[in-house]
Amino acid sequence: MEAILVSVLAPCLPYLLTIGGKLADKASDAIGSKVWECGQALWDRLSPSLGEREAAEEAARDVAASPDDELARGALQLQLRKILQNDESLREQVSAILDHAKDAGVVATDGGVVISGGVRADRGGIAAGRDINPGGNINTGFDTRRRKE
DSSP states (O other): OHHHHHHHHTTTHHHHTTOOTTHHHHHHHHHOHHHHHHHHHHHHHHHHHHHTOHHHHHHHHHHHHOTTOHHHHHHHHHHHHHHHHTOHHHHHHHHHHHHHHHHTTSBOTTSOBSSBTTBOOOTTOOOOSSOOOTTSOOOOSOOTTOOOO
16 A cells, blocks of 8 residues: 555646645546646645654655655555554555546556656546556557548
8 A cells, every 4th residue: 555655646746745726636637637636635634744753854855856756655655554554543544545446547447547757648548657568458448440531
């Protein structure tokens, strides 16, 4: 669960830690409104607990400074694990937010974040954050037999 939390929070943290004025609009435009809404909801629940742990607070700041840094993300994952393992109520609340994120199409059923950072597609486009492996059919809806005019 912690890896999924960090995947949703990482693109939001630069905005969440410096929120003010029009930054929320910029965040929504940059990372997508659904990701932003889920990230805000998670942050609202998690930030008080993160603030109680100096290491957790530092890990969140490190991810905000460099959202793609795997070491920083790993440190935040560890801190979230420590926080959540000792607070069943918080774990249930966070789990409910993640369930909502799945329903909203932000988190895939296998745990991957569907909309995140620089990987995005709109207007019928397709985006892949990693490899697309051969062996299955990929239907883009684009007819390659379309007549050239």
